[in-house]
């Protein structure tokens with residue numbers, strides 16, 4: 001165990017399950033810093049970094065960007081935040097992401113918040129989001145769903161076996177989902 005007491009919660013769930021929406025609520029009530037791996041990767045594309053084109057192509061195909069790229073962005077954002085409580089949203093997305101994060105940072109998540117939502121509902125939400133995301137088209141959405149089931153759900157299962165998963169029914173309206181989320185984070189208000 002490291003010297004500094006850092007609290008990390010992984011926020012996982014399928015594309016459009018509401019990770020970003022609920023993280024914004026958690027930040028307001030519980031003093032966490034929200035780090036969306038997808039947002040950090042999209043910012044990296046915009047910044048014109050040398051990895052930008054590679055990241056853009058992978059996101060368009062719904063593929064998972066190499067761990068070292070994502071982990072570097074997460075570590076930098078954690079340092080720059082000055083906070084010690086983090087919601088890491090949309091990461092780890094596969095077993096390799098998970099193992100690499102553990103090895104590099106030595107951080108174990110406090111728990112995993114898992115937003116459970118049927119694909120048809122997630123598809124509806126993504127197709128009506130209209131935020132100009134390159135990956136919100138039906139072809140890429142189907143690829144994202146497939147990668148989620150094949151690569152990301154095993155990460156949830158790994159933490160579930162350790163008793164660390166807090167599963168939320170994410171198909172309900174936003175405020176009802178947040179009521180369930182609040183119950184899980186209540187200890188952090190102390």
Ligand code: UP5
Nearest residue numbers: 015016017018019020021037038059064065090091125174
């Ligand atoms: N909405 C939200 N909650 C709702 C509710 N309860 N009822 C009705 N509507 C609801 O929500 C999506 C939409 O639904 C919004 O319009 C919202 O208002 C509405 P949002 O909160 O944005 O859902 P979220 O789960 O955050 O969806 P997102 O599309 O961001 O999830 P993804 O996991 O697909 O996207 P992410 O940005 O994490 O990753 C994108 C890509 O980046 C990946 O496919 C991958 O290619 C790459 N990536 C990596 O390679 N590595 C990483 O570590 C991370 C990403």
Ligand code: MG
Nearest residue numbers: 019020036038
């Ligand atoms: Mg998101």
